[in-house]
Amino acid sequence: MPRWFTALFWTSIAVAAVVVGLSSWDALSASPPDAGPAVKRAVRIDRDEWGVPHIHGRTDADVAYGIAQAHAEDDFRNLEEVLAAVRGRAGAILGEEGATLDYVSHLLDARAIADARYNDLSPDTRALVEAYAQGLTDYARRHPGEIRLQGLFPVTGRDIVAGFVLRSPFFFGMDRVLGALNEGRLPPRDSGPADERGSNAFAVTAARSDDATTRLIINSHQPWEGGVTWWELVVHSGEGWDFAGATFPGAPFPLLGHNRNLGWANTVNRPDLIDVYKLVLNEDRTQYRLDGKWLPLEARRVWLRVRLGPLVLPIPRMVYRSKHGAVILNDLGGFAIRHTGIGDVRQIEQYYRLNKARNFAEWKAVMAMQAVPATNFLYADKEGHIGLFYNALFPDRRPGFDWKGVLPGDTSATLWSGYKPWDAIPMVVDPRAGWVGNSNNTPTVATAPDENLQAADFAPVLGIETYTTNRMHRFAELFGGVNGPISRAALLRIKFDKGYSRASVAGQWIAAVLAVDTNGKPDLAAAQALLRTWDWTADGRGRADSLAVALMASVGREVYRGDALSPAEPKLREVVDALMASFGRLDVPLGDFQRLRRGGADLPVFGGPDTLRAIYASVAPDGRRVANNGDGFIMLVEWPNDGAVKSRSIHQFGAATIRRNSPHYADQSPMFVREEWKNVDF
Structure with missing residues (x-):
């Protein structure tokens, strides 16, 4: 709360x-x-x-x-x-x-x-x-x-x-x-969600594969329970709507997946699409000044119905609006908020049209609606086209203002109303390397280095993110290490990789932990000695895996948001004390430390924060990390040159999201932790 x-x-x-x-x-x-x-x-x-x-x-x-x-x-x-x-x-x-x-x-x-x-x-x-x-x-x-x-x-x-x-x-x-x-x-x-809200997506062309098959991996990371958890479905309509994928509660169609001819994955991107304005208010905060004129600040009382024990009580709250958008009044003044896509309802239309697109040209025409205000789209189709589209509805902002900071709200010079065209977004289409990928990272790393976009080609006023993730470093390293064809097995090794790159923030963090002065602190010295033996993977095969995963999780939110890392010694102390209190040892096997729990299932699960096999977790009363986010619904879509589309999928739990008595409440969990698939009957 x-x-x-x-x-x-x-x-x-x-x-x-x-x-x-x-x-x-x-x-x-x-x-x-x-x-x-x-x-x-x-x-x-x-x-x-x-x-x-x-x-x-x-x-x-x-x-x-x-x-x-x-x-x-x-x-x-x-x-x-x-x-x-x-x-x-x-x-x-x-x-x-x-x-x-x-x-x-x-x-x-x-x-x-x-x-x-x-x-x-x-x-x-x-x-x-x-x-x-x-x-x-x-x-x-x-x-x-x-x-x-x-x-x-x-x-x-x-x-x-x-x-x-x-x-x-x-x-x-x-x-x-x-x-x-x-x-x-x-x-x-900086922009972006408050918590780790990640995803991976990869596509390989038939020309680059070893069996003339174009492949797409859909690997969205969402909370495993709640209002934005994935639910799998397959649809067939007499009007030509045939699609397999997954959706959220409240969406009347799949939000990602594939039809017979094409498919896409989404990954969260983090461009600067929200602007905040400092309003000039009159003394009693009932008016604001814009272009030299005083305008009324719209004010409306709403009643929030809040359950308190057996009662539901009304809580009064004022909401305010200016021409910019929603307004919040606090001790610092009045602040208006304007976000991309404000006032538009056509996002629901665009997703529906994408479901029914029959080829790359139609799909791009639907994307040009620009009604989905943000999120990367990684595309593949039966013709062998692939692409990474840094989809964002960029406001048409005037140069000369600090758009990442708080803007002056008394001039219409900062009050944008239009957007850049869709073809101005960063995109990598059909690269010669034959592969594209994204793991919530800057769009300037999407394929082989010699074909990547250059940040200098895009105006700073767009607010394109510069974030990197460990997952980005790993997929770039792993794809770069494949000199010949990229087989299905090679692609899946990349998808389920559990490694950390020394070139990522993970490398900086481990270096900081190992540099802690442990003189006179033998338990911290023992932790450092164990960490020095770590092989930089969270695959459950090393004695230091649980310690390393716990240390990575201790700064997971900071890493995802690009914040400065916390001092290392307090985090090391926190992790060491927690492991010793719950297990009496530091070298806890990762399979004992990190679990998938669902109904009667209590299973070991490998991977870790910001690995390509992403596992985010909460700490249970018994001290174990219980997975609750990250890898969840995953889909492998394949278009062989000489055949129809085939796909496989897996869900971390099963189809019966809340039905504990259903046989499908957790029937996919054993396969999920073994990194196995089930066939999609399409």
């Missing part, structure tokens, strides 16, 4: 008690919108031996209805929470944590934008989201015992669109901006 919201909550609770006494205020809320008459759907849902739904429909809208039904069967809890956040009612389910989402939804005006711009979507896209909403509503009506929040259903197409509006800015750093400003601090100068 963010500190800023916790303070808001407790200072407001007395007000809430006066307003409603001890009643449950959420029960008095307005009725949900009318979803309109139900439409009969021609849809069939088949599940394969792993419980993965294969959804068949007469039309695309029928398929979307089936997606909602099947996803609700597996994960109704997370779907309900996503919908509650869109309606400003997540706090009534999740307490303070949910109320944070509600506040942000009001602040960013997600629902109002969805309502105002809904008709920007094409009729068939509106039909798609309305059918998906109907599917969720029908499921809730048939399963009333699963509903935790009364009055949330029926769901409308506008709810689904508002969910995209709300969540999109958080993939390029909105949480860090809001957190800082609400805590009375200036926002960070």
Whole structure:
């Protein structure tokens, strides 16, 4: 829970008690919108031996209805929470944590934008989201015992669109901006999400492979549970929509994967797409100055419904807006926030169109919509085309301002309204080297060194990231080490690599740990001696692996965000004390130290923070690292020159996301930890 919201909550609770006494205020809320008459759907849902739904429909809208039904069967809890956040009612389910989402939804005006711009979507896209909403509503009506929040259903197409509006800015750093400003601090100068939110993606052409096969590896890193965890599906429509991949709760189509002819992976990129403005306010903070004129600061009181024990209480909160965007008032003044894609709802249209693109030309034409404001796309197809596209909706900013800092808010010279064209983004297409890759790193490392982009070719005002990751260093080193054809086996060795590069920040960190003065500290000296034997891999074969992984995890967030590393000695002390307290030794086998736990499964899992076999974890009460993020849904897609597309996939748990009694709750976990695949029946 963010500190800023916790303070808001407790200072407001007395007000809430006066307003409603001890009643449950959420029960008095307005009725949900009318979803309109139900439409009969021609849809069939088949599940394969792993419980993965294969959804068949007469039309695309029928398929979307089936997606909602099947996803609700597996994960109704997370779907309900996503919908509650869109309606400003997540706090009534999740307490303070949910109320944070509600506040942000009001602040960013997600629902109002969805309502105002809904008709920007094409009729068939509106039909798609309305059918998906109907599917969720029908499921809730048939399963009333699963509903935790009364009055949330029926769901409308506008709810689904508002969910995209709300969540999109958080993939390029909105949480860090809001957190800082609400805590009375200036926002960070660097961009990107607050926590490790990574991914890998690789493609190799048929010409570079040893068997005339183009290959794509989809390897998105997301939390293993919650509202942005992957759920696998395969869809087939009589209108030509055939796609296999994965999606998030609340999305009426796969967000990544492949159709018969092409496919893509997404990796989080971190360009500077959020601008913060210092407003000049009048004395009572009701007006702001812009171009010499005083304009009214829009102010609106909202009520956040927050569960506190058995009660749901209303917490009052003011939200503000200027012409720039959302405004936060704190002790430092008034700050407006403007982000790329503000006011646009067409992201949902673009993803749908990408699903149905039939070739590279069509796919690029859809990408030129520029409705998906950020995230790398790594592409491959049956014709042998591959590419890395640093997709970002770059604001058309004027030179001469410090766009990474806080901007003057009293001049329209900083108030951009347009964007750079899509063909201005960094992209590497069909390189002679025959491979492309990305691991949340600068786009200037994407293929062989002599074909990489040059940072000097892109204006600094664009705010293109300069981040590097250990995963980037490793894939560059490993691809560079293959002189001949890149076989499937070689590609998978790269994907599941568990090494750390001495050229990465990991090398700097280990050097700092080994340089700690341990004179008079024999336990720290013993840790250094063990660390010197480490082979720089987290494969479970060395005595120092657990110590090294724990040390890497201790600075994982700093490394991901590009922050300065913490002093080494306190981190070394923390890790040594924790290992000794839980295990009584430093040379704990990694398989004992790092586990995958799900239902009755308790399995060793290898890899570590920022390895290509990425494993992020929380520390359990028994001192073990329990994986909760990183490698999750993974897909290997292959287009042989003389045959149809084939794909394999694996999920860290299984298809039944929340159904503990299902045989598919954790049936893929043993294969996942063994780094094995299952076939996708496409």
